[in-house]
Amino acid sequence: MLNGLHSNAFASLLAWSTLILMLAPVAGEATTVEEDMLWTGGLRDAYFGDRPITESDDLIVLDIPKRAENAAIVPISITAQIPQTTDRYIKTIYLIIDKNPGALAGKFHFTPKSGRADLAFRVRVDAYTPVRAIAEMNDGELYMSRRFIKASGGCSAPAGSDLDAAMARLGKIKLKTQGEMKPTEPTLAQLMISHPNLNGLQMDQVTRLYAPAHFVRHIKVSLDGEEVFSAETGFGISENPSFRFYFVPEGDGELTADVTDTKDLHFSQTLRVSAPGQQKLAQE
Amino acid sequence: MSMPSKPRKSNARKLLISQLSCGFLALSCAATTPERETCSPSTDIVQVAPGMYVRPGHAAVVFEGDEIANLGFIVGDRCVAIIDTGGSIAEGRALDCAIRGVTGRPVCYVINTHVHPDHLLGNAAFVRPGVEFIGHAKLPRALALRGDLYLERASAHAGHELDASNIVFPERVVAETVELDIGGRVLTLRAHDSAHTDHDLSILDSRTNTAFVGDLVFLEHLPVIDGSINGWIDELEQLSAIPLDYVVPGHGPTSARWPAAMAPTLQYLTELRAKVRAWIAKGGDLASAQATIDAPQKAQWPLVERYHERNVGAAFAELEWED
Structure with missing residues (x-):
């Protein structure tokens, strides 16, 4: 070894x-x-072996601030440059923060039902580092959008400035949609999970022990039982994880989010959704 | 009761002389008691009320400057209470030296208004018999969570390695209020709900009806949200009803009229909250909020370019959970 x-x-x-x-x-x-030393020196091989990766913003565009004053909550957004179709779609997006302990912040999975493989969320950044979003197509091709960020200390930084408030509403979920919903058109959804997402990197000065890690590990969002978005997440995700993603509504349905954390606690929330055409009919 | 209130000017002159003598006669300073050995001629002290002194700070980003926060001490008939100790052991020692220039009475309390390093990393200069460290009941947790990070940053700033002895925990904590009698004057320490941080402590001096409010009040330095924007606004609104004469803010002038002193902080927070709430209501995300929402009264605030974006993020993360 x-x-x-x-x-x-x-x-x-x-x-x-x-x-x-x-x-x-x-x-x-x-x-x-x-x-890119860490990437070329091991990260790339660890996650992708010798598979070719095209570095290009043609398929997905990663958007992060160049410099973040609060490294514990850095907004990340990924915009897909192609629609999700059954023939060709983005299957998975990997978000890798080279210099974070646990470089893989998350793997995010999409389906043709996602409509668009756009995604926004927040991460902790521990050092000046490259950040890379790598899209894996349904045929296995890999495309990478790379940026560099100046931020530091986000991982060992205290989780919550108001930890008590975060713990008090542990597991509370907000699931909502935004904008006017149109049948068969991608609709923006937001999933917010109240969770301290403790990363196990904060040392107690008195005991010299680290607070045990406790973070959201898995997320699955389905529309009437069919997956539209899912994710495997690490402790690079900021506390109170918040995700924006798309799904394609088809008439009336139920959008359900299932969340599991590292203590195997399960949280769930369901939202009734209906495309406006249907709603109008129902009202008339 | 015998502590006379001296006229400000003569006292300032006396201080200057003692500082000069320390500076010019550094060797003789070093040869006296341990408390005098690091006398700094550069430490400026202002008497803001009878027996109440402030070492003025100057707005700068933490770990990018020195002498950032306002520090202070109150001289009682029995002993001296210090409120905040500065960003380094050197700052703490300089404050200690300045106290020696004012009074021969011993330091009995070091009170920390909150965890931030520009206020607290001078604590180590006062670790000695007879000195008790006091803070908010939630200060120990904040120190435990942040201590390592602060040491790492402070080491980088100082250019040499600091060890865990530079993080001094409170020996006594305040959950609601505590009264300290330092001889002829009673200090009321009040633990606040989550505001600037989740563990702000203010100190009211009965003799002068003047309070050290720490970073509950910012002047000439953009307020920094590290607790709760809603809580901070609530605390300021409650505090404004207390009929104080003056306060010593954590940043800005060494003293300011109450409640006028809190108006700029309250205005910034209130207007920022309204902007962020409106942004969330229309479905805007964090990144666009940070890129777009401008600072209220932008021109009046130093350090707006370093802390405003962070404030938008902190406010957003809190307010998005409102129903």
Whole structure:
């Protein structure tokens, strides 16, 4: 195990030095190579092996602030540049924050029923780091949108400025839709979960022990039993996780969110939705 | 009762002289008691009311500057109570030295208004027999959660490694109110509900009807929300009814008329809340709120470019849970 790690590290160092040599004449590029050390030196292989990844904003665009004064709650948004169709759709988006302990902040799954694979949520950022959103298509192709953020201390920062309030409403869920709902057109939904999302990185100065991690691990949103959005999340997600995503309503239905945390606590919320055409009929 | 109230000017002159002598005769300073050994000639002290002194702070981002917060001490007939100790042990020592220039009475209490490092990291300068550390009942938890992060940042700022001894926990905590008699004057310590932080403490001096309100009141420094915007507005509205003469704000002038002193903070918070609520109501998200919502009275606030966006985020995260 140790040997493996060592040889991996050595190999990546070699690869990195080679890259530096190759790119040395281009000053601007050298910085990027240095920034991407963790990615090229192991993260990429760990999550994607030797699968080709196209770095491009043609498929998804990652939007994050260049600098965040509050690293414990950094807004992230990902905008898909293609619609979700049954033939071609974005199946999964990985969000990786290279320098976070636990670099994979989450894996987010979409279906053709999502309509659009857009997503907004908030993360903790521990150091100046590249952030990457990688879209996996239904045929397995991978596309990456990469940004760099200046923020630090978000992981060891105290979870809640008002921890008591957060704990008091642990598991409370708000599920709502926004804008006018039209049948067969993607509708924006928001899922908010009241949860401290303790990441196990905050040390108690007195006991020198870390508060045990306790965070939201799995989310599934279904429309009448059919999945429209789901996620496996890590402790890189900010406290009181909030997600914005799309789904395609078809007449009257029930939108249900099921949430599970690391203590196997389950939280659930259902929202009745109806596309306006149907609603009008019902009123008349 | 015998503590005479000296005219401000003569006292200031006396202080200046003592500071100068410390500065010019650094060796003789160093040769005296341990409390005098790090006398700093640069520490400026203002007497804001009889027996009540403030070391003025200057607006800056935490860990990017020094002497940021207003610190103070109140001299009783028996002993001295310190309110906040500054951003480093050096600041704490300089304050200690300044106190020696004013009175020979011993320091008996170090009171922390809240956890922020620009107010509290000077505590370590006062760890000695006879000094009791006091804070809000929720201060220990805040220190436990943040101590490591503060040490790491403070070490980077100071250019040398600080250890855990720089984080001094309160030995006595205030859940509601506590009265301290320092001889001829009674200090009322009041624990506030979540406002600037979730553990703000204010200190009212009976003799001068003047209160140290910590960062419940900001002047000349953008208010920073690290507790609850709703709670802060509520606390200020309640506090405004208390007929104080003056307050010492955590940032800004060394003293200010009450309740006028709180008006800018309250106005900023109230207008920010209205803007963020409206943004949430129309379905706006956090990123767009931070990019779009401008600071109320933007031009009047130093550090708006460093703290306003953060405030929008803090307000948004709280207000989006309102029903």
